[in-house]
Amino acid sequence: MNSKAWGYFLTFITFLIAFMMFFPILYMAITSFKTEQEAISFPPSFIFEPTLQNWRDAIFDSPFPKYLLNTASITFFSTILALLFGLPTAYAMAYYPTKRTEGSMLWIMSTRMLPPAGVIVPLYVIFNNYGLLNTQTGLIILYAAMNFPLIVWMMRSFMLELPFDIIEAARLDGANLWQEFSKVIFPLLIPGLAATSLLALIFTWNEFFLAVNLTSTLEAAPLSVYVSTFKAAQGDLFIAKMSAAVTASIIPVLIAGWVAQKQLVTGLTMGAVK
């Protein structure tokens, strides 16, 4: 076989595997546009008249919007809280390193890897005592701590990439700490900040263990808890509606992940791999 044909063959294999890996998700999205009867027909039909009825039912005629709102607000506020704590920490660790900075960095990273199952019981008891059970506030605090290491690591490395001359020039011009940060550093950091926030969004949006054990009510529980209610069949005619609801629940994260592809590796490995 000549090398050109071999190349085409490898490309074909790559696309075949990529398609197979993606197919379950695509199939679910397709199913969400079928009628319930078509959704359970066997063998499955791939040519059918698409309907938006399931999406209407699953999204407007269900608690879905409330859970979506919960997830959106938990994600938003926990990321803001993590940034409020994380940006100053990243700043100090980037520009004022001490002997202990490397060690602190490793410790911060290690907290991200601790098993949540190890602390779920005390968290439940503490949350129960302080009225945080079934509240968004409780999850916001935990997710902020969960995303803090990611934010510190990524923002610190973005800060280290900034030319220090600019910061020094601003200081010589008499900029105070707040001006230095808001007028000089922050604008330069916006692309990095966007990428980091997208990663934080992915982790927060998909988290389930803490969410299901600490929230169960419509007032506080995020989408992952709602999606988990589809684990048992709810009658025969629920597959298409379920597909619509689950597809809708994962789309924001798929888009965030596709957009942040380049930063995904850095974020996932806490910068161990660039």
Next chain:
Amino acid sequence: MVEQTSLRKYLSAPGILFLIIVTQIPFVVAIYFAFTNWNLLRPGSNQFLGWDRMWRNFTRILNNPDFYTVLWNTIFLTISVVVLTFIFGMALALLLNRPFPGRALARTLLITPFLVMPVAAGVLWKNIVLEPTRGLLTYIMEAFAPVIQVGINILNAIGSVLTPILKPIIALINPVIDLLNTGLFTVVTLFTSLPFIGIEGPAEFAPLAHLSLAESFYLPTSFYLPEAFPMASIILIVTWQWTPFVMLILLSGLQSLPDSTLEAAKIDGAGGFGMFRYIMLPHLKRFIEIALLLETIFILNVFGIIFIVTTGGPSINTTNLPYEIFKEAFSRWNVGRASAYGIFAVILANIVILLFLRVLGNQNESEAPA
């Protein structure tokens, strides 16, 4: 100016304080709970067990054969997924590490399973892919039944050839398993009879099973994978989700390999395999270590997929440590025991975390300017 500098130095304090409060205090509380017999169904039972029987939660766990099953499930699930994702992730990284039209699209499709919320992945696989009467798997099995039958015939033929060879090997391995069982039993007995542990009753112990050869395969027409092979179906779904993770890290490793190195190797006459074995693999070593260790840390925590697909069953066949803690805490409301289980989970995770930090430390050293 001096004042500002010192203020800037301490800007990291609030963040670190926040992290200590949220992540370390619960752990300290968990350690305390582990030495109580608190059960939320018995109000007022949140008392310290007393110095004489303070280890009771731990000895109860170590004396429970289920603990070893749960521990083994956790380790088996983790190792299987790590091995499988490494093989597939490496293959995919090599496939993606060539220029071809549509590479960005292939990469995007391939990373998508990793982005899917784990509970959504569980629901998708359980109700759409693996569903026995109209699921995708059943459809594919029916569509490809003749091909699958040929494959099964080949496997059976290989099996019948291998059986006479494997039988004596298994006959050699089984006594080793007996020996291991005796050893483990002795260790458990010795440990639980230590004076400060104060165990009540003799030690219980679940022995490791003997190896045996399977009957020949047959083609099932329609079956529910999570029922027929519960652990395999969990491994399948977790592997589907985590292959992109390994692929992405190894791909960035491959792409950091300078073209000149590859060119030089080519000029020196290295073939495809030689190139992989002597150029790529050594370069990838650190990437492989980081990918697999990080993956291990996160796979030890798999929960959502088990919660959806098998709820830890049948019996406790797919129950891993996080799921066992979940059951102990939120269906038996046994705060003491669940906390003690949690400490085992933290110890297990810390072993891998320490390995990971060591790999990172080595990297920082080798990167530091001389």
